[in-house]
Amino acid sequence: MIARFVLRRLLELALTLVAASFLVFGAVHLAPGRPETFLLGGRAASPEALAAIRAQYHLDDPFFLQYLKWAGGVLTGDLGRSMQYRSPVLGLIEARLPSTLLLITMAAVLVVVLGIGLGRLAAVGGPATDSAVLVGTSVALGTPSFVAAIGLLWVFSVQLGWFPTIGSGDGLPDMIYHLTLPSLALALYWTGWLARVTRGAMKDQLALEHVTVARSRGLPERLVIRRHVLRNALGPVATVSGLTLSGLVISTVLVEAAFGIGGLGALLESSVQVKDFPVVQAITLLVVALFTVTNLIVDLCYPLVDPRVRLGVRSDAG
Amino acid sequence: MSVLRVNGLRMWLPGTARPVLDGVELSVGEGETVALVGESGSGKSLTSRAVLGLLPDGASVEGGVEVAGQDVLALAPSRLRELRRRTVAMIFQDPRAGINPLRRIGDFLVEGRPGSQDRARELVAAVGLEARVLRQYPHQLSGGMLQRVMIAGALMGDPKLLLCDEPTTALDVTTQAEIVALLAEVRRRYGTGLLFVTHDLELAAAIADRVYVMYAGRIAESGPAATLFTRPRHPYTAALLAATPRVETRQARLATIPGQPPDLRTELTGCAFAPRCPRATPQCHDDPPEPLVYGEGIVACHHSIPGGERA
Amino acid sequence: MSAVDPIIHRPVLAGLRTGRNRLYLTCLAFAALMVAVALAGPWLAPADPNASDLGAALTGPSPAHPLGADAAGRDTLSRLLAGASASLLGPIAVVLFSTVAGVLVGVTAGWFGGWPDTFLSRAAELLLAFPALLVAIVFVSLYGTGLAAPVIALSLAYLPYVSRLARNLTLSERRLPYLAAYRVQGFSGLAICVRHLIPNIAPVVLAQSSVNFGYALLDLSALSYLGLGVPPLTPTWGSMINDGQSALLQGHPLSAILPCAAIVLTVVAFNVVAEHWADRVSRRRG
Numbered sequence: 001m002i003a004r005f006v007l008r009r010l011l012e013l014a015l016t017l018v019a020a021s022f023l024v025f026g027a028v029h030l031a032p033g034r035p036e037t038f039l040l041g042g043r044a045a046s047p048e049a050l051a052a053i054r055a056q057y058h059l060d061d062p063f064f065l066q067y068l069k070w071a072g073g074v075l076t077g078d079l080g081r082s083m084q085y086r087s088p089v090l091g092l093i094e095a096r097l098p099s100t101l102l103l104i105t106m107a108a109v110l111v112v113v114l115g116i117g118l119g120r121l122a123a124v125g126g127p128a129t130d131s132a133v134l135v136g137t138s139v140a141l142g143t144p145s146f147v148a149a150i151g152l153l154w155v156f157s158v159q160l161g162w163f164p165t166i167g168s169g170d171g172l173p174d175m176i177y178h179l180t181l182p183s184l185a186l187a188l189y190w191t192g193w194l195a196r197v198t199r200g201a202m203k204d205q206l207a208l209e210h211v212t213v214a215r216s217r218g219l220p221e222r223l224v225i226r227r228h229v230l231r232n233a234l235g236p237v238a239t240v241s242g243l244t245l246s247g248l249v250i251s252t253v254l255v256e257a258a259f260g261i262g263g264l265g266a267l268l269e270s271s272v273q274v275k276d277f278p279v280v281q282a283i284t285l286l287v288v289a290l291f292t293v294t295n296l297i298v299d300l301c302y303p304l305v306d307p308r309v310r311l312g313v314r315s316d317a318g
Numbered sequence: 319m320s321v322l323r324v325n326g327l328r329m330w331l332p333g334t335a336r337p338v339l340d341g342v343e344l345s346v347g348e349g350e351t352v353a354l355v356g357e358s359g360s361g362k363s364l365t366s367r368a369v370l371g372l373l374p375d376g377a378s379v380e381g382g383v384e385v386a387g388q389d390v391l392a393l394a395p396s397r398l399r400e401l402r403r404r405t406v407a408m409i410f411q412d413p414r415a416g417i418n419p420l421r422r423i424g425d426f427l428v429e430g431r432p433g434s435q436d437r438a439r440e441l442v443a444a445v446g447l448e449a450r451v452l453r454q455y456p457h458q459l460s461g462g463m464l465q466r467v468m469i470a471g472a473l474m475g476d477p478k479l480l481l482c483d484e485p486t487t488a489l490d491v492t493t494q495a496e497i498v499a500l501l502a503e504v505r506r507r508y509g510t511g512l513l514f515v516t517h518d519l520e521l522a523a524a525i526a527d528r529v530y531v532m533y534a535g536r537i538a539e540s541g542p543a544a545t546l547f548t549r550p551r552h553p554y555t556a557a558l559l560a561a562t563p564r565v566e567t568r569q570a571r572l573a574t575i576p577g578q579p580p581d582l583r584t585e586l587t588g589c590a591f592a593p594r595c596p597r598a599t600p601q602c603h604d605d606p607p608e609p610l611v612y613g614e615g616i617v618a619c620h621h622s623i624p625g626g627e628r629a
Numbered sequence: 630m631s632a633v634d635p636i637i638h639r640p641v642l643a644g645l646r647t648g649r650n651r652l653y654l655t656c657l658a659f660a661a662l663m664v665a666v667a668l669a670g671p672w673l674a675p676a677d678p679n680a681s682d683l684g685a686a687l688t689g690p691s692p693a694h695p696l697g698a699d700a701a702g703r704d705t706l707s708r709l710l711a712g713a714s715a716s717l718l719g720p721i722a723v724v725l726f727s728t729v730a731g732v733l734v735g736v737t738a739g740w741f742g743g744w745p746d747t748f749l750s751r752a753a754e755l756l757l758a759f760p761a762l763l764v765a766i767v768f769v770s771l772y773g774t775g776l777a778a779p780v781i782a783l784s785l786a787y788l789p790y791v792s793r794l795a796r797n798l799t800l801s802e803r804r805l806p807y808l809a810a811y812r813v814q815g816f817s818g819l820a821i822c823v824r825h826l827i828p829n830i831a832p833v834v835l836a837q838s839s840v841n842f843g844y845a846l847l848d849l850s851a852l853s854y855l856g857l858g859v860p861p862l863t864p865t866w867g868s869m870i871n872d873g874q875s876a877l878l879q880g881h882p883l884s885a886i887l888p889c890a891a892i893v894l895t896v897v898a899f900n901v902v903a904e905h906w907a908d909r910v911s912r913r914r915g
Contacts, residue, residue: 016758031771110697121412124740142892144847144854146851152888209412210416213417216407216410218402247760272766284767291760292758307455
């Protein structure tokens with residue numbers, strides 16, 4: 001039963017990724033202009049050179065064959081060759097992954113800790129605290145990461161001089177130091193968002209009778225909030241983790257641009273500017289895969305959070 | 319000696335023109351079963367929740383609620399928690415909503431009471447459930463089984479007083495009878511006083527020693543179950559009895575009480591029931607009736623039915 | 630209990646509502662002002678937003694430049710006013726397109742059910758896997774500069790949110806007897822959808838769509854911050870921040886901070902208004 005469910009979900013995941021990769025590849029293929037002109041960057045080239053380039057990037061094959069070759073390559077870890085850097089995409093991504101991964105991890109920790117903490121505070125801290133958190137999260141939800149970056153740079157780098165304005169540093173401690181402001185900028189919006197989600201889920205629980213029953217049985221309020229309100233609100237919070245994570249990843253494009261960090265986001269940005277499609281394709285597929293895989297993991301783990309939900313059984317348990 | 323004594327309880331909620339509870343007087347003796355009967359909105363649930371110190375947001379109260387000699391409304395939070403843990407417990411209307419769906423039944427029973435696993439096992443057996451439910455989740459049990467769990471949970475602290483807020487309303491008919499029988503058994507076995515809140519007159523008559531009839535936040539009439547139902551003195555009680563469908567006397571048409579209970583946004587000048595009362599006179603609209611003692615009963619009515627008869 | 634609940638909660642909510650009403654009205658006024666500026670921006674600007682007065686570069690507020698000038702000596706106030714157009718009209722277009730297309734897709738899926746529903750819902754789910762900003766970035770890289778590519782991309786990215794809602798509303802509306810009554814009377818499905826179903830679900834859908842405005846503004850200004858999707862010589866708040874960043878790092882913050890404030894204030898105002906509408910709609914529906 002469970003094995004079959006997992007298998008089915010894995011199949012669905014594979015189909016989603018195939019469809020997504022097809023969309024990505026198709027969109028690139030339909031783009032106006034010829035890829036080789038991007039490759040040449042406007043320089044004139046002999047017909048022989050053009051033919052060689054077209055052959056190297058399989059540009060003369062029919063569309064479907066091109067897709068199959070590309071998809072087959074992706075499956076074997078070959079994400080294609082960057083036109084800009086004339087080297088394998090995978091290597092480019094690997095080289096930029098550490099700083100971006102660290103940035104996202106730091107931001108994700110901030111989002112989870114502060115988001116859930118503030119949401120809890122708003123839900124149980126009384127009307128004044130609630131209003132304060134609502135105002136704070138409203139501002140956070142109106143502040144895109146690059147605006148937050150500008151604000152943080154102005155206050156902490158220019159005015160106070162505590163943090164560097166550019167770069168991602170070398171060695172872990174230095175990297176963490178360099179990435180402090182970027183991770184704060186990245187986390188701000190999503191912290192506000194998760195705080196709102198947590199607050200809403202906890203308020204929903206607080207209105208339920210089982211919380212009244214728990215109170216009527218003489219349980220300390222602290223225990224009621226932790227065991228019956230916060231714990232029960234974690235399900236709805238967990239279901240948005242895929243969205244949060246892919247949102248953090250894509251926002252690195254902005255934060256890395258603002259802080260001059262040579263990570264994955266910066267790679268995507270520069271590839272877009274020069275129309276280096278293999279890189280754009282690969283990173284797009286990576287983000288989509290991250291979203292769908294995260295959602296799959298959350299789905300598979302959901303029965304641990306909510307015993308009413310059994311794997312393979314559709315339930316309207318909320 | 320009574321385990322519960324409610325003295326002139328008044329409660330105001332923000333945005334209402336009159337108190338939602340207006341001078342409620344009631345008592346429950348040790349090991350006694352008392353029913354509190356009324357239509358929805360009459361304040362019977364508010365009263366029972368006030369006994370636990372569970373007040374709605376923004377409520378202000380006046381009067382006294384004494385449980386085993388302690389004034390619930392004046393207790394410090396920690397003392398109130400202790401009272402809820404040991405002295406008074408409540409069974410709610412919908413057992414499916416009353417237990418955290420993410421926790422096992424065993425957790426529900428023992429939480430806040432470390433080392434009480436044995437007591438939980440004992441009580442689960444006493445309410446007629448198998449020990450394996452301790453490891454099950456609420457969604458795996460039926461409504462009737464969950465109400466048994468609620469009862470077991472309420473008995474964990476060996477309370478002197480058990481408040482039952484419509485404990486059978488959300489259950490199907492056969493289960494209702496089982497739960498009522500179980501509650502009677504609990505009372506016999508543990509000597510627990512029961513305050514049984516219900517809108518079901520038949521049920522009240524079947525289970526209670528004494529009955530309070532509530533209307534618009536006031537006690538209309540109270541008395542021993544037997545006399546109150548056979549010889550109602552308050553026109554409202556009589557009308558309620560007439561409106562209760564019966565199997566034995568097949569009526570051609572169900573009697574209904576004309577009109578609606580008074581709105582909370584309007585002030586009351588006289589008797590709350592006057593606009594719907596067949597016996598009302600101008601006096602009823604102007605003067606609120608004082609409670610009068612008739613034998614073992616009390617009735618708040620200017621023109622109570624003499625000697626009591628079915629209207 | 631059930632009879633007691635409304636009595637308990639109504640006054641508290643009423644207090645909250647009046648408390649928030651002032652905030653709502655302030656935000657509504659600000660949002661309306663911003664839309665007016667967006668429409669009239671180019672004519673309001675005291676100077677040519679691209680005219681460079683190098684002598685005034687990086688100066689603070691002065692009679693000639695009330696909000697100072699940027700590193701290239703361009704008047705910040707004029708650029709803010711002119712930038713409002715591109716910054717706000719884009720999101721409005723996104724909301725418009727995604728709502729129309731989303732309702733079309735959602736109502737079709739919900740009305741017909743069966744395989745069209747399965748196909749459309751699956752397609753929408755697939756789209757949800759792509760973050761809106763990513764779709765926009767890819768579209769701009771593929772289809773070039775100008776507002777059209779990012780607006781289409783974001784419309785596409787927001788479509789699933791609208792269509793999912795429209796589909797679910799259609800499904801629950803279809804179960805209501807009044808629609809069956811119209812069918813029995815021989816009205817065509819199209820007529821029922823256009824004249825009864827869509828007007829009935831419109832308030833909820835529009836509330837959701839107005840929430841999307843804030844997202845669209847954030848995403849579009851992010852694109853213009855990256856220098857994507859903006860035609861040259863068109864100032865937007867995002868591109869102004871990008872232009873002003875190096876000046877800010879050298880200690881001249883005004884030309885970067887002001888457009889930042891413009892974005893935050895506008896998005897917050899629109900979000901408060903949209904949330905208020907969504908709140909009101911959901912309360913009215915029970």
